[in-house]
Amino acid sequence: MSSARRNALMLINPNARRGSDTLDPVIARLERGGIDVKVERFHTPREVSADIERRHNEVDLVIVCGGDGTINSAAKGIMATGLPMGIMPMGTANDLARTLAIPDDLLAAADIILAGQTRRVDLGEVNGHPFFNVASMGLSADLANSLSREAKRRWGKLGYALAAARVLLKARPFSATIINRSGEVQVKTLQIAVGNGRHYGGGTVVEANAAIDDGHLDLYSLEQDNVFRLLLLLGAFRKGTHGAWEEVRTDKCVEFDIRTKREMPINTDGDLVTTTPAHFVIRPSAVAIFAPGPARPGR
Template structure:
């Protein structure tokens, strides 16, 4: 759907200077946007909490929001764009840029700006766990341990290689835990697992696919549980995970639902789009078509 746009639009550009490409020169991008009819006001922020608060505060001064950063930065804007209904443009400046990949937004910032100028909009789903939004995936276990150990400095220095180096360290010390999962049918399943991931989008972790049939507009969540006895077997499964075909392995349990409850004996941290935000017990829901984005 392409909405009718006024001749000049007002764009609130929110920049995360700490993102991997946060120091990139934005003047050419702003010039491209303004040549395309978007008057840009730039705001740089220091903490994630400022992002949604700034969107809400300036909602009557903007026709659209432009988020410059990685998946964590975009996640920080979710509550603001959800509350205001403003459409969101994305300039991918992070390490993984998984939401941009899902929406086919290129890493080239000028080409990404062209998508915003073109004005084509899509309504996408938003996941939520214990009231915290996520676009890509929320998980506990290995990925939460990975998120805790992967510092912003390591992301900036090593990029995607940093994920691989940190993953090797996490795998070496991984221990399974017991959890109970409950879908919207009310059936409870008890598992002994290394990781449980609940996906809303398509990509996570730098391009890994949550499920080969997943879209960010399908109105449901995709869950998998990694139930390996030997963690090093995970190396044999990497290709299947990259393609979203991991459910073919006996050691991976998968399911789809519009909501999930996950319970563990002891509270376990939950990572949403790269940041630890809550812990179990956890209630996951889907908000279909909740966010409007500019996409190809």
């Protein structure tokens, strides 16, 4: 580890689930380790990448404090500047941190940044909007629409579970066309998800062998209209083995197009950002994130 001091821009989302936690011990740990920290708090997602680009000549790295939505907001700025990113997992699900084996303990997360090891990871993109974990339409978009910021802060993962139960009871299939380099297929589905990383939705696995640096996207389409049968699938989704069920269509590619009969909202890393028709593409090795070395899927 170099003895030269480094400068970090620390971006804090005060609205994150743990946004009111004090970061003084974390900042002290970083500064003792040779990183001088410049702190900025923001209140709207659009500020995050703008701040990174505006201040990139002043700093050597960026530290993002928040959940998956906050980290997503930093993606364009990180790509544009090439600065490495550290993560302080302070959200509800923290799926990107889970994918990269970054612990919820903030002092331990600070130690990972101090160690200086970075891992280059892919970014997914849908209609020009980046995503680290998953972009989806159907059930998860309905869930994102129904789960308020207040509910996430108050109830955490329990809030997700309660909202998911309400969404499932009202779920109705929709018609879609999935297009990739091998052709196109018509489906009637409850959800289509396109994954870049490994985890989403509080620890659910996109696909058993998915990795955030494997250079492709993993798609699944949930073609089941029986809610009670769907409940049987939940365990498979937690392990990423849902592709073995006949009700779940899976595919891998570097580019997808999805069209629907009616315009449908698309959820990226927990936020609704665009609608169908949707063009998905992978951006390999797009950003560097401070993280331990990659683990094998399933570990």
